[in-house]
Amino acid sequence: MRAIVCLWAVWAVASPTVAQVRGRVLSVDGTPLAGATVTLRATETRTRSDMDGAFVLEAPAGEAVVVGAARGYFNGSRVVIAPADEVELRLDAVPTEDEPHALASASSCGGCHTTQASEWARSAMRHAGTNAWVHDVYDGSGTEGGEGGFVYTRDSIHREASPSSECAACHEPLRWAVEPFASLSHLDDASPSLTEGVTCTICHQMVSVDLSRPNAPGLFPGVVRFARPADGSPVMFGRLGDVDYVSPGAMRAAYLPTIGSEVCATCHQDANDPDHDHDFDEANSVVSEPTFLEWLASDYANPESSSFATCADCHMRTTLEPRACNISLPYERPEGQVRSHDIRGTTAEYLENALTLTLDAEFRDGALHADVTLTNDLTGHHVPTGVTVRNVILLVEAFANDARLAQTEGPVLDALAGEGDPAEGYFGGLPGKLYAKRNHGAAGPGTPPVFFSEAVGISADNRLAAGASDHTTYRFALPSSDAAVEVRARVIYRRAWRALVDAKGWTEDGHGRPLADLSGPDFGHLMESATRRLSFVATDGGVDAGPREELDAGPPPDAGTTPSGGGCGCHTSHGGPTTLAWITLFAVARRRTRNAG
Structure with missing residues (x-):
């Protein structure tokens, strides 16, 4: 006791x-x-x-x-x-005024938020204004070959009615915040409005977004409001809701729980305005950036769902940082409360943790059959998403003793995968499927896709929605003799149509990094891959398979599991007209650690 x-x-x-x-x-x-x-x-x-x-x-x-x-x-x-x-x-209520005075640059925030400023400086957000691809498409000035292909200021049917094309609404928002409808500054402009891209105050001083007009681009007047009191007193919004630090003349914290989603909608959801009436949600407007509404329609946007995650939950990773600023405060934050401002999207980590690929192969009915399923089980929006030049290629190939087997049935990649030598990444005509949203212009469906500004409709959209799966089946001719057969499936992300890359002469992405779309063997970023190896043994012209070694493969693995056994075998009854074959099946899968972000 x-x-x-x-x-x-x-x-x-x-x-x-x-x-x-x-x-x-x-x-x-x-x-x-x-x-x-x-x-x-x-x-x-x-x-x-x-x-x-x-x-x-x-x-x-x-x-x-x-x-x-x-x-x-x-x-x-x-x-x-x-x-x-x-x-x-x-x-105290936040002042409701939105006086169009300039928002502060990142330099005014970095003194106290050094870590966050350093993270942001590496992000695509910071470089939104200096993205060379954007300038190439707008006025052809971004790269040496930028005047090739479509150039808005030269080729668009809307270039006179809408000379700015609202590019700066997202890519130079500091300027648009004080000068709505301004054109994108020249790439050589060294002003903070261009070089800082989407800066701290763009997100942290935005007080509201009118979601009844979701397709208005960027900081469109009347849709997006900032907290900009006439006296210039600072308002800084965050979603923790427990920041009580006040720095007179520098910042005072206010609560905005939707900063991790609604604020993102301003530039990750928009449509064109072909009649120039500033209504981007009418029937004749064609959606360009669809990401926010894709998320909103998914289970990830449901707070009651176990899958619930905002944009920031996925794209701003948690850190172990105990503080969000350099000020000496009498407390530290628990792990995970402070998030990284190195805001990530189509990086290797995210592309390789977006989809799940499964591949099954067998000899049946006188042919080699390959069944492929692609599932969007790790991403809270469509894959691919963003601007319409983004595309994902599923490439399915079969080889016998390293010689390509002819496809006899199943889908093939169209011209948007590239027309030319497959060894140079032109995959059009090969077995597979291209996932993308295709806009068409006045020439109608079936014509090459156009940029969103010229679009009058959507010819097709077969991208994978959150939680969706797509199944495709392929048939290949059997080898003419005994052979080691290999079936390969690859999922490849491309930043632009191959024809556009060639027209512009791009060798780097918009931020100056080597362009994976031009680099073999995948000619794009390899998101997923799976391989099946089978042994084909044919006797008497393929009528009798003969004896074989018994192997137990267990259940077919997907692209991300290590096979549990050595293979499996099957054969049909003797004497039938069907080609007989024994299968020794091994699964070789490329895999990465799954992380929803």
């Missing part, structure tokens, strides 16, 4: 007593704020206020800092001694 009492005493000393903090969240004029978030600062302990603004928050007994946050208000905190009752958290 004494031992039990002693153990209880030790536990009581080691374990902090849980107490309750009760109170209300109010505006400064005393109006109850329902649905406000109340957080024990720098923890995952939080609750929400009820219709009367009342809340109950559990906290360790003793001193605690409780922070209230509500959309449209600055965060407000109180130091309390828990347990505590009748705690009032009064929140």
